[in-house]
Amino acid sequence: MSDLPLLGAEEEFHVVDLETRRSAPEVDALLAQLDGAEFAPELQRSLVETNTPVCAGLDELRQHLQRLRGTLEGVAQPLGLGVVAAGTVPLVAPTGDDISAGARYERMQHEYQLLVREQHICGAQVHVDVPDRDIAVQVVRRVAPYLPTLLAISASSPYWRGRDTGYASYRSMVWSRWPTAGPPGDVETAADYDAMVAELIASGTISDPGMVYFDIRPSAHLPTVELRVCDACPQVDDVVLIAGLFRALVGRAREDLDAGLPIPAPRHELLRAASWRAARSGLEGDLVDLSPDPRTMPQLVSPPLLVGQLVAYLRPQLEELGDWEQVLELSEATMARGSAAAGQRRAFGRRGELTDVVDSLLAVTQGRTPAYEPHPARPVTSELLGAYHPTSFDEAVDPNGTVLPHYGWMFRALDRMGPRGMVAAESVLRTEQRARGVTFRVGDEPDRLFPLDLVPRIVTADDWAGLTVGLTQRVRALEAFVRDVYGERRHTSSRGGAEQHGRIVADGVVPVAVVDDAPGWSRLGKLVPEDAVRIAVAGIDLVRDRADHWLVLEDNLRVPSGIGYSITSRRLIRSVMPDLEAPAGVVGLESVPGKLRAALLSATQLDEPGHDEVALLTVGPSDSAFYEHSLLAERMGIPVVTPRDLQVTDDGVYLVEAGGRRRLSALYRRLDERTLLTATGSDQRLIGRAMCNAVARGKVALLNALGNGVADDKLVYAYVPQMISYYLGEEPVLDNVPTYPCVDPDRREEVLDRLDELVLKPVDGYGGQGIVIGPHAERGELDDVAEAIRVNPAGWVAQDLVSLSTHPTFSGEKLEPRAVDLRAFVLQSRWGPEPTVEVLPAALSRVAPAGSMIVNSSRGGGAKDTWVLR
Template sequence: MGAELTLGVEEELHLIDLQSWQLSARAPQVLSRLDQTWYSAELQRTTVETNTAVVRTLTELREELLRLRKGLVEAAARDGLGVAAVGTAPRSTFSDFELTATGRYGRMQEQYRLLVDEQLICGTQIHVGVSDRDLAVEIMQRVAPTLPVLLALSASSPFWNGQNTGYASIRTTIWQRWPSAGTTGELSSAARYDQLLDDLIASGVIADRKMAYFDVRPSSHAPTLELRVCDACPLVDDAVLIAGLFRAAVRAAELDVLAGRPRVQQAAPLYRAGIWQAARGGLSGDLLAEGEHPRPVPAPVAVRSLLHRLRPQLEELGDWDEVTDLTEATLARGNSADRQRAAFVEHGQLDDVVRQVVEETHGAAAGESPATPVLRRYRSRAGDEAVGLNAQPRPVYREVIEHVRALGPEGMAITGAARDAWAAQRHLAYVVAGPDGTREQPFEVDLLPRMIHQHEWTQLEHGLVQRARAIECFLRDVYGEQRIVEDGVLDRAAVVGAPGWEDRARRLPAGVVRAPVAGFDLVRNEYGGWRVLEDNVRNPSGVAYGVAARALMDAVVPGMPRPPALLDPATAFERLRSTLLARSRPGTRAVLLSSGPASGAWFEHRKLADGAGLLLAGVDDLDVRDGVVLHRASGDPVGVLYLRLDDELLDLRDRTGRALGEEVFEVAAAGGVVLANAPGNGIADDKAMYRSVPEFIGYYLRERPLLESVPTYRLSDESERRAVLERIGELVTKPVDGYGGAGVLIGPAASAAEVAARRAEIAADPANWVAQEVVDLSSVPSWNRTEATLQPRRVDLRAFVYVTGTGAADCHLADVALTRVAPEGSLVVNSSRGGGAKDTWILVDRGADAREGDTGVRAGR
């Protein structure tokens, strides 16, 4: 038989210094203590390769891998080293590379330079016995469409050169730079394969046959077909699973050859696309389904589809039960990339990630047993902040989730009733208009908090302060000298006369702070990265709701375990007060000017005024005399007006019809009163202007943005509009001047009729619309009353920066954030669209920054 279907594995393993958690170039010393039958050197001195004996069963393969790892771990321990079977060592940097001293490797470094110097990567090579080389070449081409699934299962290299790359397997991208990596293209025989190698060697591009680094190839040194595309796997069972699937795929291809079934040759660009897709998303994104015209499907669907397609061969080989169990276990816990990202999120330290992969490499084949009971009914998903793919609560959420489990459905029902009563008594609600007038809609706070780690909050603080400074600089400039227009950074038509522009705002005094209260909507994607979704500098709301959510939780669930370092959101009141008073004249009062009880955020207006010590007033409570704004009831002069209006200040009239808004503005223009969040600010939080905020940061601050924006299309641009009109069903479209979720259409959730209607609206008035790529929001558990269980719900975050100037020291991120929660199955979090909220627990130890220093990783770009 041409395919003996034996198994063997070569593993490349990093050596890790257990004190510094960095790579160690002591492979020669370690290898001197090991049997060269099983262990050998690699290109880099930080790596050792193991070679198993030839085996016939998956059980034997597992035992071999464990045997060789044990031997290497024991030998490395004598030098204080550990071993990590991982695509890239999480803390590796370019400077860690040291070449193994052989003539061949020296020649390679001389020829390929940086390409060699960046090869701090490790893979798993799986050999399946195929002694007939013509058959091996034929099988090689037939199994190619299965390789992206195997790569996704193995993906273990999200971190590289100190960065979170955004890839599940950055090793693949590094490896594919070799001129002989990837696919061979169509070949008719082993002779043609050999001629290809001869031609490559003759070209001088590769030095020898060992440099045939194709993703799958006839082995250069054994009668096998060799799979080379996979990352090294920290858990032995992941490598065993891939070996089982690959062997079954080889057998399936052999049977097709014997039956004379024609080969369907996949186009090389589609093959490369499938490999790239697997490297990018791993098991958390989409994979391309097998077939002549592949389409993206969720990774678990692609994995299970391959498993069931190979069932006859797996049963023939006696592997079906074991491979099925291994498949479900891997899908449940995620691949190594998923686990590494989860480890990093806990504290933002790469040392934690390195420690995890070393422990997995040294440990049991299947990894450690779960620390706590799984949430069996929880619909686990990639990107859940609190629960892993294995339905295990993440460490920071364990005590909270256990508290909820201990209460049980009956206890949660009682607690939910207490919450509703507490909220009703305090009118924790927002006001909505109906056919019979306005009414209060309860602002529902879920009984599980959302937690933000210290390193994440620090990242957000730096990025949002930067963004608030740039927006304040922009507002001062466009209503002043308009340098950004004169220098050609923005077109004049995109500013003057655009939605939100108010020409009279140019009359306010130079140097006035125009946006002392800035709100930012943020989302966290399935890879753990934060993005700014919207800027709000007209009328940002949510501070009082965030404070109320904490007060509710303290009253209703006082026994829920609290972390020791937890910011108090109520400190935002004093921060608001000091911000408003910073530019007001001594002896004057600060007033929150509200549209009154019919305003949607009337609850907030009352609570902010009470908490920050502001006078709460409507237009009829003010007067203007002799160039001074007065509070009618007290007669006190007003130094600052915090505008929380549903209408524009300049349109305000009192009950007598007096144009009091214009009079107030005239006083502000003369410097007699400060307007907090002044008229004209809408130009900065216009949805189309949002796209230009990174340019503001570069232009005004001479810095690179610290937080990324969501890719946004400005539809007044003809080329962007044409592209968007073809993709309405894939994008989020929204009016440039919209707020509260009004007018937002999420394409993937829309009907064909809704998509067609939106396309017509955009075509009729393109400048009124923007489009954004869909962000698959992260999720946090919420209590589902109907099912009496925890279920994931999508969330966003609104954070607030208080601004007294344009310097970094003049801007402060408030200790409060509002987590907004989408309804079941929705991506829209706005309260007016059925969303709720969570108490946001910001876990910050104020002294920790000085003690811990840098997080050790930079945000991927």
């Protein structure tokens, strides 16, 4: 592109009555006071259009957009009117047939009937210069595959005539009914295009070229390309972002044309399907990636990933235009904010009033933060909860059966679906899971679908802030403990060798037997370099027994699973029910794989070549969580490897591939260390000892570190509060469940006396195996546990029975209260002398079966999408 192309924009606005918040057919009163060159009527008398001058850059475009919006408001307000930039306005005047004057509009009303009367929709259009109309036609075809993404960015029309449509852009659904709407025609020259238009006019379908309403088209009278697919956008910045991306797409298309590259040819039906998907979910559900590579099947991709790829793809053009930094910043802000449709649903969720939505749109259109009247949240009752009777603390419903305020919008949306709608959504969910292979395995059983519930769980911003502090503190103390017990040692071990214990044992804070008898203690833990981060990824299980009280149930420090399932749960639920949106916004999960990859890279020597060659180490498809392994590796952009793919030499660990081998600097370990020790490498030799030596010599980082199990069994758990006090000099922020180590004689006698009151857990148990819940157990079962405790007291702990909170869960017919816990994930990175700790928003809620308090999937439990609010 030798000369930077000029651009301009047209925006359509709804005129609303400030008292009723309904659309008002009063555009003539506005236009009487406005300059006709920049303001014009539309088909409906409740709509007005603005036209910017031709602009050289995005900053100039933004200034004109803001000026024109401000001018409109300045004229409208004294008349008791307001202007709204959105695809639709929620409240429409009853008549709906106030058509603007003029022969063209009258002819359209006669020809198209209801289509005209229902044309209460507004779009945003962008024009970009091209040298001539032949190039314009070529550009149109080459840009078309990217238009659904731009539609998703603009999506701002969830409400239609007082109802939530379930779409993010219902405007595009209304618009698509016009006979010439949709993807552009299959033509390659201006002459072909003009002939097509002439045929449409001759058919009587349209009366003039201006009625060709393709999503993108050549101008009927100027050498420009017009983008027409987008909703009107409340945020000026979204219009600027779309304009920046569109101008860069035009530039890229022109370069591809000059290079003689073929026109991308996705099926017309697929273009329509991708646009429908964007209209359905906006930025809150997966979008269709129409890769120009003919060998690539279309696939569903999360919006932040797809938009990020588009921005990166256009970087050369954006840099040439001087737009790179601005478009990147705007795209990141839009992805963090979500679509305007989601914002409107959050406004509605405050009180269930559409007037709140209009007030929000009026403010955002002018760049102001909505200022709501201080109305208390209205109690919500739900038909789906008619027979819902929780017997303990419920996180969504109070004891009177009223939905708590922060769940109000969710249950209004679920009630609109009703039981039949939820059954249908569940069927779609299972279909999506099968298509994406979202499975897990228990033991030797065949793969089964990951059990995901339809009703998301909400963790409020205040709750999450408190959990973040407590989880950070806990992982810091556990890291210090693992380093301590594998570091300098002072006392003779009962194991009989020269092994000794750390400072915390020498100082009498933790008994010798707690470390000696820990099932996860391993001599391999001593091989880890002293300055290495041992707990790169921690999975901490939490429960709550009342609104203001969270407790830690268990620490998982070896190969904790669930991050990938958390990410997948979000994608699945939003794909199946994209109109669900939390009232205060949900923290996105798109950055989680990048954070995980950064934590792995922090363990490498950043100044050495190949430091970023990292991989995920797994057993392979036989692992119950292999789906998660593959997903995380794909999202991190790293390979999935098994021991059979590796060769370990004195120089390091190598990935053996068809084209040779490459050295790996770090491995994200997702297999048990005993499995690693007995595995064979690509040369058929045992790989474990050589791998351990490579770790000890600093040739490769293995994360999580070997030997971490010393800190996460159920006996060591009882002493974590003492670790926090000892290593950090702080009081624990998060409580443990009261725990009684049976190895302590006094505690053991108390446990044996209270077997029918306590929860009995084997120290080396996992996945809920071996747990006996005293109040629910038969006498014979309790007798067997008592005998096991007497024979091996160090192998058992007991805990007070905590009444787990419940959460509404869809049973296939109705909502039922089911016990839930929360697995939170904590990353540690080595960017300085001390590890940097970060709590990920990708938490996984696990759900117990009906009548149970054991949430593990191996015992019939399921999971929920977990919304951490901003």
